[in-house]
Amino acid sequence: MIKLNIEKTFGFISKESVDAYAAEVKAAQETLEQGTGKGNDFLGWLHLPSSITPEHLADLKATAQVLRDNCEVVIVAGIGGSYLGARAVIEALSNSFTWLQDKKTAPVMIYAGHNISEDYLFELTEYLKDKKFGVINISKSGTTTETALAFRLLKKQCEDQRGKETARKVIVAITDPKKGAARITADKEGYKSFIIPDNVGGRFSVLTPVGLLPIAVAGFDIEKLVAGAADMEKACGAHVPFTENPAAIYAATRNDLYKNGKKIEILVNFSPKLHYVSEWWKQLYGESEGKDNKGIFPAAVDFSTDLHSMGQWIQEGERTIFETVISVEKVEHKLEVPTDEANLDGLNFLAGKRVDEVNKMAELGTQLAHVDGGVPNIRIVLPELTEYNIGGLMYFFEKACGISGYLLGVNPFNQPGVEAYKKNMFALLNKPGYEEESKAIQARL
Numbered sequence: 001m002i003k004l005n006i007e008k009t010f011g012f013i014s015k016e017s018v019d020a021y022a023a024e025v026k027a028a029q030e031t032l033e034q035g036t037g038k039g040n041d042f043l044g045w046l047h048l049p050s051s052i053t054p055e056h057l058a059d060l061k062a063t064a065q066v067l068r069d070n071c072e073v074v075i076v077a078g079i080g081g082s083y084l085g086a087r088a089v090i091e092a093l094s095n096s097f098t099w100l101q102d103k104k105t106a107p108v109m110i111y112a113g114h115n116i117s118e119d120y121l122f123e124l125t126e127y128l129k130d131k132k133f134g135v136i137n138i139s140k141s142g143t144t145t146e147t148a149l150a151f152r153l154l155k156k157q158c159e160d161q162r163g164k165e166t167a168r169k170v171i172v173a174i175t176d177p178k179k180g181a182a183r184i185t186a187d188k189e190g191y192k193s194f195i196i197p198d199n200v201g202g203r204f205s206v207l208t209p210v211g212l213l214p215i216a217v218a219g220f221d222i223e224k225l226v227a228g229a230a231d232m233e234k235a236c237g238a239h240v241p242f243t244e245n246p247a248a249i250y251a252a253t254r255n256d257l258y259k260n261g262k263k264i265e266i267l268v269n270f271s272p273k274l275h276y277v278s279e280w281w282k283q284l285y286g287e288s289e290g291k292d293n294k295g296i297f298p299a300a301v302d303f304s305t306d307l308h309s310m311g312q313w314i315q316e317g318e319r320t321i322f323e324t325v326i327s328v329e330k331v332e333h334k335l336e337v338p339t340d341e342a343n344l345d346g347l348n349f350l351a352g353k354r355v356d357e358v359n360k361m362a363e364l365g366t367q368l369a370h371v372d373g374g375v376p377n378i379r380i381v382l383p384e385l386t387e388y389n390i391g392g393l394m395y396f397f398e399k400a401c402g403i404s405g406y407l408l409g410v411n412p413f414n415q416p417g418v419e420a421y422k423k424n425m426f427a428l429l430n431k432p433g434y435e436e437e438s439k440a441i442q443a444r445l
């Protein structure tokens with residue numbers, strides 16, 4: 001289970017000012033529970049972990065096994081909430097060099113449909129030429145351009161390379177139960193498909209098949225992931241008192257910091273495996289809170305890497321930031337710094353120490369320096385990178401996000417602003433139905 005520590009925010013805000021949010025947080029929790037707030041048709045994530053059945057997990061695992069048995073490579077085609085959760089979990093739990101290993105225990109996982117780069121797609125199709133590959137096509141709406149475009153290419157290549165029969169077996173769709181191009185194709189082609197519940201928005205969908213299927217294909221234990229989330233669902237429940245409820249405290253703390261001029265939250269890790277957890281978190285908080293001209297800007301850094309690029313700004317730049325550090329207590333492997341007789345690099349003072357001890361001192365030193373430099377610090381401690389802990393962490397962030405959005409006074413469950421670029425892109429590409437917009441946009445160029 002994660003531990004949350006907000007002590008290093010005191011001095012910028014106070015324990016009293018955070019505790020003063022208790023009543024407001026309680027009201028937000030009740031609004032979520034009773035479904036009486038803004039965006040209440042998107043609350044399916046709230047009790048998702050505790051409602052996932054063993055039958056559903058078995059179905060997912062059986063489908064994952066088909067892909068594992070028949071594919072060297074599996075492409076997860078999706079964008080935003082339709083790929084970030086899966087990627088976050090898979091990369092957090094995978095060996096850093098998994099795709100380079102000769103003896104593979106799972107298909108190589110590759111992501112597509114999250115950009116429109118011709119080079120990326122060309123290079124991907126090149127790489128796949130001699131591979132037995134399968135595709136998980138994920139789109140809630142079923143009509144997202146980036147994903148549909150990549151899937152069109154991948155479907156054709158898969159059918160051409162592996163034949164229609166095999167393609168039917170190794171292409172899986174995760175989409176709306178009724179509407180959208182992905183649903184129509186899946187039904188017509190007879191693909192195995194899973195449903196994204198109507199009431200679960202993309203960025204809250206990691207514990208639906210959207211996340212669970214790719215995670216199972218990659219060889220990770222989705223039961224433990226869900227168990228971790230379910231325990232966190234309890235730990236962050238509406239009945240849990242404010243001072244014992246991590247989601248409540250995190251939501252209150254970040255809102256208090258925001259009220260006190262801290263407009264940017266930087267999610268920090270000291271393990272590159274967590275890079276995509278940050279990417280997932282950025283979408284979760286960015287799309288949920290960035291509206292009505294309000295919202296903390298969610299940013300992320302990987303330390304100690306970015307201490308050598310962004311460290312200066314964080315230490316001495318504009319004092320409008322705070323940091324939330326995800327700290328992993330125990331690493332998986334053991335590696336000691338070797339002794340070197342010549343000691344030309346002067347590192348013999350570290351000889352015999354674990355590399356993680358050096359990393360931990362970098363972490364502690366950074367926390368102290370940044371707090372001294374005027375950067376409030378929230379710390380989230382994960383005992384280890386395991387399915388159980390990652391499941392808990394993700395539910396914790398989701399629950400806190402729902403509460404936090406209501407504290408801010410926005411609808412945390414919509415994303416109307418995302419449509420603006422799409423409308424312009426379709427107008428510029430002369431998409432049928434966009435004739436008026438095309439004319440208007442051409443006149444602006």
Ligand SMILES: O=P(O)(O)OC[C@H]1O[C@H](O)[C@H](O)[C@@H](O)[C@@H]1O
Binds near residue numbers: 140143203287
């Ligand atoms: O799953 P899809 O319908 O393809 O949507 C994928 C993503 O793109 C949209 O534009 C939204 O901004 C995201 O919230 C969503 O996760």
